[in-house]
Amino acid sequence: MADTPLDTTIGTSRVTPLRSPLSHVADRLAAATRTSGGAIRLAELPFLAQLNVRLDAKGPAAEAVGLALDLQLPLQPNTVVxxxxxxxxxxxxxxWLLVGPPGGERDLESRVREAAGDEPVSVIxxxxxxxxxxxTGPHAHDLLAHGCSLDLHPRVFGPGRCAQTTLGRTQVVLVARDEPRAGFWVLVRSTFAGYLADWLLDAATEYI
Structure with missing residues (x-):
């Protein structure tokens, strides 16, 4: 679902349900997935926790943060752990960009800061x-290749790879998921998300 169940009452005020940047095209994305017969799957993964972390990769904070998160920060360029x-x-x-489940950003930030201690660290x-x-889908590579200059063949941009690049003239962070069939994450700024969704739907026409 593109909306989260946050419609509740605080005092005498009702909180408006939180809506994702692509809630207005969720039905179109789902329809494209159905009519493609499995060739392409398009969906939004809204509200993922995302933290930008900067620290000395060779300093003690990097190891401490890795231990606290039970995840070593990747040191090889354009890789994912x-x-x-x-x-x-x-x-x-x-x-680095840390990505976790929705709603986990505060806990994640606290764990990073506590692990770093007095070492210089930026967490945003x-x-x-x-x-x-x-x-995702058998034609996911082909679809993205319509608007991305990177070589997305699995031998070059396979599982565990990421890159800051452009897709359909939009700045994105592209992530090849753990397994080839898991497809890609496309992280896009919220203000450009609607445009990129329209571009993907148009580019996917030949598979629908």
């Missing part, structure tokens, strides 16, 4: 900055 429900993406020599909650599109 996953442990349980937590995923770490390499964005730069001293920069960017959960509201992006949403995530899931693109």
């Amino acid at each position: 996953r442990a349980g429900e937590l995923t770490a993406l390499w964005l730069g020599p001293d920069e 909650d960017v959960s509201a900055q992006r949403t995530t599109l899931l693109v």
Whole structure:
């Protein structure tokens, strides 16, 4: 579901349900998935916890944070490490994006800061900055290749790889999931999510 069940009452005020950036196209994404006969699957993974972390990769904080999260921060460029429900993406020599289940951003931030202790560390909650599109199916590579200049063949951009790139002229973080059939995550800024969803739906026309 694109909406979370946050419709509740606080005092005398009713809280409006939180809506994801792509809630308005959820039906279109689902329809494209159905009519493609399994060739393409498009869906939004809304509200994932996302933290941008910067620290010295060679310093004690990196090891301490890895132990606290039970996940070693990837040190090889454009690689991904996953442990349980937590995923770490390499964005730069001293920069990572931690992605976890919805609602876990505060706990995750606390664990990182406590593990780093007095060591220099920057932790920024960017959960509201992006949403995530899931693109899977036998033609997922072909679909993304319509608008991405990267070589997305599994031998080159296989499971465990990520990259900051452009897709349909939109800046994204592209992640090849753990197994080939698991497809891709496409992390896109919320303000451009609607445009990118429209682009994907248009590019997927030949498979529908």
